[in-house]
Amino acid sequence: PKSYNITLLPGDGIGPEVVSVAKQVLNLTASLEGIEFKYQEMPVGGAALDLTGVPLPEETLSVAKQSDAILLGAIGGYKWDANEKHLKPETGLLQLREGLGVFANLRPATVLPQLIDSSTLKREVAQGVDLMVVRELTGGIYFGKPRGFGKNENGDEIGFNTEVYATYEIDRIARVAFETARKRRGKLCSVDKANVLEASMLWRKRVTMMASEYPDVELTHMYVDNAAMQLIRDPKQFDTIVTNNIFGDILSDEASMLTGSIGMLPSASIGDSGPGLYEPIHGSAPDIAGQDKANPLATVLSVAVLLKYGLQEEVAAKRIENAVLETLDKGFRTGDLFSTGMKLVGCKEMGEQVLKSI
C-alpha cells in the first residue's frame, strides 16, 4: 500500500482536540482507500515552550521537513501572551513557516448553503460567496529587517519594523495566484496600498508584468482599505485575491468571518518544494480549550486539502469532504454554528458522526 509520513503538530488550546479527531478521520479513510499513514506528533508553540523552552524545537522542524505533509492544530494562548518576542508561541509558527519555505498561504472563504444563516450578512449578500485569498506568508513586515526597539534623535523610545518585498518574492506568490485563479473563475484581484507604500508600488508593478503570461486571467488592482469595504459590500465580486503577508492576515480573517463558517475553513501553506502545512483558519480558542466544545470540521477539511493538494489523493479527499457535508445535512452542529432545530454536539461526537458518514 502507498504509505505517507504525516507530521502532526497539535499545538495549543483546542489544537490537540481537533487534531485528534482529524487523525481518526485520516485513519479510517486510509483503511478504506488502502493507504497507510505514519504519524509523528511533535510539539510547537506554547506546548513546545512548556516542554523545551523554545516555541519551535529544531527536531520539530527537521521531522516536519522530512515528512510528506504537516497538519497543524492551532497556536497561542493567554498563558504566554506576555512573553518576550522570541518566547512567544506565535514566533514558533513564524519560524515553522520560514523554515519550511511555505510562502503561499491559500485561504478559501466559501459560504456553505447549510450554514448560510450563521453569517451576519444578509442571505442575498452571503449566498454564493466563494473566494480564495492567496496570502504571501514568508516575507513583508512579518520578517523584514531591520526590526526592534531603539531611540529616535530626541531620545524617545521607538519600536520599528520593515515592510519589504523583493521581486522574486512577489513573482513567486503572483504565479501561485495566477495559477489558482486560472483553475477557479479566472479573476484575480491584487490588493495593495500602492498610493502610499513603495513596497506596494513594486508589488503592483510585478503583478502587472506577469499578467501577460496569463491572458485567460482577468487582473484587477484594489487598495486595501477599499478591499476591506468591498468584501462587506459585495463579496461575490471576488474570485481570487492575492496580497502581502499583513494585508492577507487581515483580509483573509475578514473574508472568513463573512461566511459565518469560520469553524469550517481549512487552509494550505505551500512552497516551491517540500511538504505543505495544512491547518484550520481559526485560532487556538483558549477560552473553550479542553471542554470538548471545539468544532473539528475545519481541521477535518484541512486533512481533505492535505490529501488533495499535498498527496494527490483526490478520491480520499472527496470521501472526507462528502462526509462533512453529510454530517451537516444530518443537522449536527457544534456550539459555534448551532441554531434552533439543529442537534448540538461536542468535538468528539462531531468526529464520530463524520466517521460514520465516511
Place this chain on the structure above:
Amino acid sequence: PKSYNITLLPGDGIGPEVVSVAKQVLNLTASLEGIEFKYQEMPVGGAALDLTGVPLPEETLSVAKQSDAILLGAIGGYKWDANEKHLKPETGLLQLREGLGVFANLRPATVLPQLIDSSTLKREVAQGVDLMVVRELTGGIYFGKPRGFGKNENGDEIGFNTEVYATYEIDRIARVAFETARKRRGKLCSVDKANVLEASMLWRKRVTMMASEYPDVELTHMYVDNAAMQLIRDPKQFDTIVTNNIFGDILSDEASMLTGSIGMLPSASIGDSGPGLYEPIHGSAPDIAGQDKANPLATVLSVAVLLKYGLQEEVAAKRIENAVLETLDKGFRTGDLFSTGMKLVGCKEMGEQVLKSI
C-alpha cells in the same frame, strides 16, 4: 458677529460638488445663527497638480494653517493613478496632514435607523452600531523612514517602508482615544499586531501604561486580524477603537461599510493646536464625478463636526444635524442609498432639501 476663516479644499472627483453644497449649508446656518464665515478656496490633490504641478502648493498649506478650520472634499482619480509618488494626489493629502500636524483622525461608524436597510449586515446585527475609530494619522508606515526602492544582497530589486512609532506619538493618540472613550460609553479597544510586530509591542505597552490615568475607561486589546473579524461578527461590542495609521485606514473603512451609510459619514483630523481638517470618509468617486449624483450629506455632516469640535458652535452644528435627519425622514435619498418607496434626488437637490430643513 463672530467671524471665522474657513479654508475650502474641494479637491478632485465629486469633491467640488459636495463642498459646494456644504458651503451653502454653512452660509444659511451662519445667517440664522448670526455668525460670519469667510472662505478661501485652495487647490489640493489632482486639482493642484493640474494647476500648479504639485499636489500640495505651499500657499494652500499656509492659508489652511492660518484659518480657523479646513473643509476638504476628496482627493484622487484615475487620471493621476500612474503618477510617480511625489506627483500623486494622495501625496498632497499626506503632506497636508503632516503639515497641519493633525495626528488624530476620528472616524465614526454609526448606523442611522433611517438607513439600516442599506447595510449588508442583518438588521439585528447592524441595529444600534455606534463606534468611533481613533486612527493615528501622521506616523507609522505612511511616513516612516527609510523608505524607497533598492537592491537586496542578490541584486534583486526591492521596495521597502518602515513602520515606526515613538512613545510620544503613541502617547498623544492614546490620550485622544481615552478622552474620546470617556465622553462616549467608556470602552476603549486598542488594536495592534503585538504578537508579531515590535512597533505594536511598544504601542500596547504605552497604551496600557496610560490606562491608570483613566480608571473610568475600560481598556482592552485586540489583534488586528481578530478586530477585522469581530467588526463583522458583532460590531456592537465596540465603543471606541484606537489604532495605528495603516490598521486604522483598513478598519475604519471596514467599519464604515458595515453601517451601509458610507455616503453619510464625516471625519475629523485634529492636532494639539491649530485648525482641524474635516472631510467626508468616502473617496473622490471619479466614476460619478460631475454627474450630480454624489451624496453631499457626509460633507454636510463634516461641517457639523467642524462647527461643534472645531469652532465650539454647538447650536449651529445641531441645526445642521437635525436638518440632515429631517431630510432623510422625508424620504429623500441619493443613488447610493436609494431603495423603493424613497425619493431619488441628485447632489444639488439633496442640498436644497437640507437648506429647506435648516
